[in-house]
Amino acid sequence: MAAPSSSDGERQRDKDRTRADILDVATREFADKGYTGARVDEIAERTSTTKRMIYYYFGGKEQLYIAVLEKAYLAIRSLEAELDVEHLEPEDAIRRLAELTFDHHEAHPDFIRLVSIENIHRAEHIARSEVLAGLANPALDGLAQILERGRAAGRFRDDVDPLDVHIVISSFCVFRLANRHTFAAIFGRDMLDPDRREHYRRMLGDMLIDYLTS
Amino acid sequence: MAAPSSSDGERQRDKDRTRADILDVATREFADKGYTGARVDEIAERTSTTKRMIYYYFGGKEQLYIAVLEKAYLAIRSLEAELDVEHLEPEDAIRRLAELTFDHHEAHPDFIRLVSIENIHRAEHIARSEVLAGLANPALDGLAQILERGRAAGRFRDDVDPLDVHIVISSFCVFRLANRHTFAAIFGRDMLDPDRREHYRRMLGDMLIDYLTS
DNA sequence: CCTAATGTACGAACTAGTGAGTTCACGGTA
């Protein structure tokens, strides 16, 4: 069903498999070394195929990088889309949303690195991608509803919009990963230390609730 | 007093001036393109001297980059050292500290970019720098005192340490600059829009106080 | 005139990208 030409899963010539293989290796290489630091030859070598195939399927280094970005962003978006907090009290819903971001970022350091790298390049590649340029965030609608319910119940302040809350959540969760190394080098504390994980996870939720209900 | 060999300011051969010139140009180039993306020839060209001098004074690309990092970090540290909040109420002192960081980061986007870049490289260059490896943060001591005063007065919660507060402040202020481009590309909002600046500045202070006094 | 400082030209290694040819699966056809 899935495979185009029946048989088993070890075909020698398999368009989808080759593309996916390249994309996987490229994701790691770009996240590891940055766009400029990544080497096409290096990607090719770690692939089960050759450099020529990268150009055959993706066109070039930049298009490959954009494909990597697209896959990474679409993955997190589909995960957010599964968020279901309508049955929760506004406070709990906010906490759940924050924890989802907290957990996801911690589980996907490569995504965070790609975002950092893309910001160094002033998001020029995202702008060049048709699929990413205007990609809406499904979690944002859910967040808007939560805030609305909280406000309606007279429990949440009314001068905060969904994007502001998103900034607070993201900034905390992203910083913990993105700036982990300089922070550890300067302050000697590993923000990803498992012993402090719960502290930070609860701290973010507390902070949001304290602010929203003040 | 300042100039080592009296005379006027336009000597042909001036060790300090040449070094400072190179360092300035290099800071912009590295912050702009990243370590791997930066080009030694490009730096040399924008300097009033030649590439040979870069190698003569700094030794190589990496050492030049480390020198850039050292200068950038020392600059912010000396600024933090000027912070004087002992005469303020704990709440106001926290706000003042947060606003200092908020303002400084906004005024020094190159520093934020260098930090992002250095994190992509897992802080390996900071680790290699003797001056940066164990650089203490003077603002942290001040922050510890503020928290202590707040706790003593029974107004601040007691399960937060100075570094935690620093993380909250930094994450918000850094995110606003570091992730400005992908955020704008995806959500269509410029976090540096002057019209929203005061909102965010106050929001950070409110958030900290609400959390600390909850 | 001696040394620190500076300019010029060059080279070895690397790097993205390509030209040209090969293999394989498959459907039509004699």
Add this chain to the structure above:
DNA sequence: TACCGTGAACTCACTAGTTCGTACATTAGG
């Protein structure tokens, strides 16, 4: 069923252009 044409998938070797770093010559200043 044996053969063949076809195009997609793939391999290999190569090139044009960079990029860091340096050997060597030169100049300014004390």
